[in-house]
Amino acid sequence: xxxxxxxxxxxxxxxxxxxxxxxxxxxxxxxxxxxxxxxxxxxxxxxxxxxxxxxxxxxxxxxxxxxxxxxxxxxxxxxxxxxxxxxxxxxxxxxxxxxxxxxxxxxxxxxxxxxxxxxxxxxxxxxxxxxxxxxxxxxxxxxxxxxxxxxxxxxxxxxxxxxxxxxxxxxxxxxxxxxxxxxxxxxxxxxxxxxxxxxxxxxxxxxxxxxxxxxxxxxxxxxxxxxxxxxxxxxxxxxxxxxxxxxxxxxxxxxxxxxxxxxx
Amino acid sequence: xxxxxxxxxxxxxxxxxxxxxxxxxxxxxxxxxxxxxxxxxxxxxxxxxxxxxxxxxxxxxxxxxxxxxxxxxxxxxxxxxxxxxxxxxxxxxxxxxxxxxxxxxxxxxxxxxxxxxxxxxxxxxxxxxxxxxxxxxxxxxxxxxxxxxxxxxxxxxxxxxxxxxxxxxxxxxxxxxxxxxxxxxxxxxxxxxxxxxxxxxxxxxxxxxxxxxxxxxxxxxxxxxxxxxxxxxxxxxxxxxxxxxxxxxxxxxxxxxxxxxxxxxxxxxxxxxxxxxxxxxxxxxxxxxxxxxxxxxxxxxxxxxxxxxxxxxxxxxxxxxxxxxxxxxxxxxxxxxxxxxxxxxxxxxxxxxxxxxxxxxxxxxxxxxxxxxxxxxxxxxxxxxxxxxxxxxxxxxxxxxxxxxxxxxxxxxxxxxxxxxxxxxxxxxxxxx
Ligand SMILES: C[S@@+](CC[C@H](N)C(=O)[O-])C[C@H]1O[C@@H](n2cnc3c(N)ncnc32)[C@H](O)[C@@H]1O
Numbered sequence: 001x002x003x004x005x006x007x008x009x010x011x012x013x014x015x016x017x018x019x020x021x022x023x024x025x026x027x028x029x030x031x032x033x034x035x036x037x038x039x040x041x042x043x044x045x046x047x048x049x050x051x052x053x054x055x056x057x058x059x060x061x062x063x064x065x066x067x068x069x070x071x072x073x074x075x076x077x078x079x080x081x082x083x084x085x086x087x088x089x090x091x092x093x094x095x096x097x098x099x100x101x102x103x104x105x106x107x108x109x110x111x112x113x114x115x116x117x118x119x120x121x122x123x124x125x126x127x128x129x130x131x132x133x134x135x136x137x138x139x140x141x142x143x144x145x146x147x148x149x150x151x152x153x154x155x156x157x158x159x160x161x162x163x164x165x166x167x168x169x170x171x172x173x174x175x176x177x178x179x180x181x182x183x184x185x186x187x188x189x190x191x192x193x194x195x196x197x198x199x200x201x202x203x204x205x206x207x208x209x210x211x212x213x214x215x216x217x218x219x220x221x222x223x224x225x226x227x228x229x230x231x232x233x234x235x236x237x238x239x240x241x242x243x244x245x246x247x248x249x250x251x252x253x254x255x256x257x258x259x260x261x262x263x264x
Numbered sequence: 265x266x267x268x269x270x271x272x273x274x275x276x277x278x279x280x281x282x283x284x285x286x287x288x289x290x291x292x293x294x295x296x297x298x299x300x301x302x303x304x305x306x307x308x309x310x311x312x313x314x315x316x317x318x319x320x321x322x323x324x325x326x327x328x329x330x331x332x333x334x335x336x337x338x339x340x341x342x343x344x345x346x347x348x349x350x351x352x353x354x355x356x357x358x359x360x361x362x363x364x365x366x367x368x369x370x371x372x373x374x375x376x377x378x379x380x381x382x383x384x385x386x387x388x389x390x391x392x393x394x395x396x397x398x399x400x401x402x403x404x405x406x407x408x409x410x411x412x413x414x415x416x417x418x419x420x421x422x423x424x425x426x427x428x429x430x431x432x433x434x435x436x437x438x439x440x441x442x443x444x445x446x447x448x449x450x451x452x453x454x455x456x457x458x459x460x461x462x463x464x465x466x467x468x469x470x471x472x473x474x475x476x477x478x479x480x481x482x483x484x485x486x487x488x489x490x491x492x493x494x495x496x497x498x499x500x501x502x503x504x505x506x507x508x509x510x511x512x513x514x515x516x517x518x519x520x521x522x523x524x525x526x527x528x529x530x531x532x533x534x535x536x537x538x539x540x541x542x543x544x545x546x547x548x549x550x551x552x553x554x555x556x557x558x559x560x561x562x563x564x565x566x567x568x569x570x571x572x573x574x575x576x577x578x579x580x581x582x583x584x585x586x587x588x589x590x591x592x593x594x595x596x597x598x599x600x601x602x603x604x605x606x607x608x609x610x611x612x613x614x615x616x617x618x619x620x621x622x623x624x625x626x627x628x629x630x631x632x633x634x635x636x637x638x639x640x641x642x643x644x645x646x647x648x649x650x651x652x653x654x655x656x657x658x659x660x661x662x663x664x665x666x667x668x669x670x671x672x673x674x675x676x677x678x679x680x681x682x683x684x685x686x687x688x689x690x691x692x693x694x695x696x697x
Contacts, residue, residue: 141417141418178417
């Protein structure tokens with residue numbers, strides 16, 4: 001760092017990471033309200049050079065705000081953390097799967113900004129690392145098809161989503177029978193959807209939705225044990241850590257995207 | 265929560281301006297018009313106006329009709345709209361077979377090609393299915409139960425179509441999106457398998473149509489939108505094949521200051537044979553004809569048929585007789601008590617054989633006395649023959665339709681201040697409740 005760089009009050013001086021209290025936001029955003037953020041017209045309009053400059057060096061500054069000239073990306077995002085909150089899962093997965101591109105999708109503006117700063121700081125402090133993770137502010141319930149092609153993702157995460165207790169607000173839940181159709185479209189056959197919550201009723205709801213969907217099947221206990229990601233569901237995310245600190249219970253449902261059976 | 269009322273599409277309860285709609289029987293046996301809550305049908309074959317029979321007990325329609333259509337074979341007809349009712353009619357006797365109650369206002373309706381299912385979309389983005397199976401004939405009216413089969417999360421569905429081969433159900437929405445879903449054999453379990461999304465429109469999608477092909481195996485789809493374009497898609501893959509900037513081509517795109525105004529494409533009609541398609545555009549006095557060349561996959565403007573300065577078509581209908589039926593008009597223009605205003609015109613002479621030799625004939629506008637059925641058809645469909653003064657009022661009516669559509673479908677870009685204000689006023693309302 002050059003000497004005349006004044007310290008940024010939003011950054012922690014010892015860790016050089018952004019301080020959360022400057023990015024605090026309303027607890028909940030309404031996923032139904034009209035959008036005030038740009039949405040890519042199609043997945044080929046997602047600007048990979050902006051999100052992953054290390055993997056996609058942009059040689060043409062002017063074109064960065066348009067689709068890449070060819071319209072196809074040589075390497076595509078494969079993991080999506082939906083409602084990523086403060087980004088703990090992404091940060092943990094980044095080094096576990098250094099060659100896999102991942103994105104967090106977050107509705108709240110300030111929270112997204114925090115994650116963005118966090119990733120930039122990590123990239124700066126750990127040269128060559130954390131280049132494969134990024135974040136975008138969007139309403140995942142509306143715009144997933146604008147970001148990913150059919151069968152593009154191999155993993156989707158829904159960790160500690162907002163519970164929306166009232167019956168009337170169940171349709172705001174990020175896991176629902178209709179939204180699962182879109183997640184099934186986005187996941188490749190064999191792809192995995194991870195869900196976890198500390199709210200028992202929501203846990204049952206998410207499990208019931210997945211169980212009732214013809215394009216998903218439950219993953220066996222043995223497979224769950226062998227999957228290194230499963231333990232991260234609690235340990236890696238801010239919300240999971242909070243629950244663990246308070247000794248709370250969690251309810252997870254992990255399902256695989258399966259092919260359409262012929263008799264359907 | 266009060267705030268959701270505004271944001272979820274169920275806007276203010278006052279009567280909204282609704283465009284006049286037209287639908288033509290596939291063999292031109294009859295023509296139907298919806299003007300506000302009123303459904304008007306003329307039997308062209310029998311040469312007489314139709315009295316609709318509905319012994320379901322309730323009213324016919326109590327609020328603006330938003331969608332009307334004939335089934336592929338012309339045996340069935342469906343009407344639906346803001347009164348949350350879907351009515352399914354048999355066109356033999358024009359008796360209402362079923363009245364389905366929707367939970368929300370209905371924005372689009374489709375009849376499966378085999379006539380076994382009716383699907384409808386509500387203003388919360390949910391598509392529902394009802395079965396007509398085995399209940400033909402004289403069985404008593406059943407209050408049909410609809411089941412949800414798919415949803416566009418919290419969007420307004422603007423158009424709903426079965427693909428000509430019956431494989432897909434296609435739904436278009438306010439969020440620039442077209443979803444192509446496999447229509448399952450057992451739709452009551454839901455339509456879970458998404459074939460593709462056709463993405464490329466940069467404003468709401470307003471209408472869908474299928475170009476005519478000898479067999480529909482290629483899966484071509486046409487769409488029109490609030491971005492003043494007509495687009496050609498391969499719906500199997502979702503790829504955009506061509507975009508025709510119809511607004512620019514018709515010199516309708518205006519820029520006042522830094523705001524560019526794109527008149528929306530409101531209807532697309534394809535003919536049973538030939539490569540011509542008819543396009544209605546807000547602000548265009550007349551109708552635009554496009555050439556849809558499927559071998560090179562290119563849409564190009566063939567011509568603009570101009571119709572003076574009082575006819576901006578709000579809806580189009582086509583028959584195998586090579587005639588394009590057009591309507592302009594609106595209801596509730598000056599509030600709920602002012603009834604509707606509608607004007608029907610017919611363009612004839614479209615190519616009706618696949619023999620390219622016979623494609624010489626140019627479409628011509630028919631005089632009122634020359635349209636099939638003559639002036640009494642107009643009297644029925646328009647409600648009356650219009651006076652010169654009323655004809656003049658049509659321009660204002662279509663302007664009102666345009667505004668209503670913009671208000672409903674175009675995303676409002678609020679400044680930070682306005683947004684804060686909106687939040688506050690919503691909270692105020694919450695307190696009062
Ligand atoms: C309780 S937090 C959990 C965050 C994180 N997954 C964790 O475990 O720490 C839920 C997050 O989902 C976000 N969210 C809610 N609805 C969303 C939507 N429709 N699209 C994107 N993010 C959403 C919220 O803003 C919130 O940050």
